[in-house]
Amino acid sequence: MHNRVFIVDDDRLTCNLLKTIVEPIFKQVEIFQHPLEFLTLALNSEDIILLDLMMPEMDGIEVIRHLAQQNCPASLMLISGYDSGVLHSAETLALSCGLNVTKTFTKPINTNVLTDLLTTLSDEQTKREFSGTHNDEFKQDTFEFIPTEKDLRDAIDNKQLVLYYQPQINMETQCIHGAEALIRWLHPEFGIVPPDKFIALAERTGLIEQVTEVVIQSAISQSVQWQNVDKAIRLSINISAQNINSLKLPEQLKMLVKQYELDPSLIVLELTESTLMDSEVTSLDILTRLRLKGFQLSIDDFGTGYSSLSQLHKIPFTELKIDQSFVANMKKEHESKAIVETCIMLAHKLNMEVVAEGVEDKQTWDLLLAEGCDIAQGYYIAKPMPVNEFDKWQCERELLMHSGVSKVKDSILHYY
Structure with a gap:
């Protein structure tokens, strides 16, 4: 044809x-x-x-x-x-x-x-x-892995769920601000299984609390290791709707950071707008107590839900994360650029930091910097990496910064 x-x-x-x-x-x-x-x-x-x-x-x-x-x-x-x-x-x-x-x-x-x-x-x-x-x-038939509940239970039991880390950069200083902890399934046969293949399954089968527990335990453990070598890195962790309906969550997290002698302000709990819709009173109870205990709260995918301003008014968020669909389109769409500008202005008025996710190129970086965005995350900076690669990337970046290289390297990388 x-x-x-x-x-x-x-x-x-x-x-x-x-x-x-x-x-x-x-x-x-x-x-x-x-x-x-x-x-x-x-x-x-x-x-x-x-x-x-x-x-x-x-x-x-x-x-x-x-x-x-x-x-x-x-x-x-x-x-x-x-x-x-x-x-x-x-x-x-x-x-x-x-x-x-x-x-x-x-x-x-x-x-x-x-x-x-x-x-x-x-x-x-x-x-x-x-x-x-x-x-x-050279063409071969491919088999798409569709996991079952048993597959996911086995993955949890056999410790196949691991964390990858995607750096977040302070746009003004270009220093490392933190990292988002992103879960991956290292399957012995199918290799790296992305979260969109199993998170929905975890939520349907009630395994999401166990999956989140793996993420929290792994993230805090890694944060302690960094702290022990004088590299305190702020970690962002995604929390599901089921998690914020558990009244025990604030105490569990507080006991965990106390056990490891970790500053709770180094942990940022990310929630999407949709996770806050089901049980507003319970989530407001839990999230307010989490802030009282020193944890940071981030509203993720901001602008894609139906009650954004209402949530900002009620819940003590410390960070606003602009959805990547707006960030990716701001260089070619006036509407997306206007939404990003408005989000940044609104967040700053409410004393919140702004994170732009999905920063893919220098043009987008420059537009965000001109609008006063605080933090950037995306493939222009670095891809999600296992901890050993993250540590290597961090060392290389620090060497570049110390040698006088002030501009972020333009590295086109592929998604996992």
Whole structure:
């Protein structure tokens, strides 16, 4: 299959302009000024659609709805001269419907950007064809591991659940501020199993308290080891809804840090907004007592829930963590950038530190720094690492800082 490009726009001049841009790159170009005719086509994953939102016969939102109903696999580019907010909402709708939105354009269209994007898509098509021709003999069937309750119980009993650590950096000083403790399952057969494969299972089966206990015990134990070598590192630990419904939690944590002679302010308990919705009175009781005992509280994925401001008003949070979806999009979306700016301003007004997660590149780092963000976390800084790699990374960074290298290294790393 080769790329076919379909231009769906009621304006003849726009169609001709787009065809002039597309044809030198892709030979198969068709224009549809009437969307109903276009929707009769059978589309494949190699097809590209340039769709205008403002059309009198059927608007672009209706076309998106029909494409979603057909589970359309084609690449979709949205165009509008009406309003950037409407264009953003249309993109969000299409992505929510499972469509593959590759780019949005406001009119007048930036022809250079469009040409570069189409050229990239053409190059990717060529690479896939080459790969398919020459590498078929290396393709192997893969088996996706779907754990059962017994698998997870065995993992807990056999100590297969371990922690990886992702650094958090003070943006002003560029010194290490702390690290987030992220759980991984080291399976003897399937290797590293990410948390999204087993956390939901743990919550359904009631094993989440045992999983969280593993995380807390491991994190505090590691924190003590760092403290013993004069490297006190603040650790962020994720807490589930079941955990904050346990009235015993504050005392258990207090006894644990007292046993290890650890400063409780080095432990940050991260909670998402959704975990606070079920039992507000109980969670407010527990979280207030945790703060009284010296632990830090962070509201995670801020901005994705439905009661953000209400939670900030009621619960004594010390840290606000901006959801990575806003951070990742702030360099290309005015709306996301505005949300990030507002979150930073709001948190500072409430005497809270701000952590931006999902910092992937220098441009995002610079935007956050200009807005006064306190702490950054993401692959631009470092990936989540087992403790031995984290210690090595920390030593190397300290050497760089001491040698006068003040800028964060731009390291493009892959997710586990």
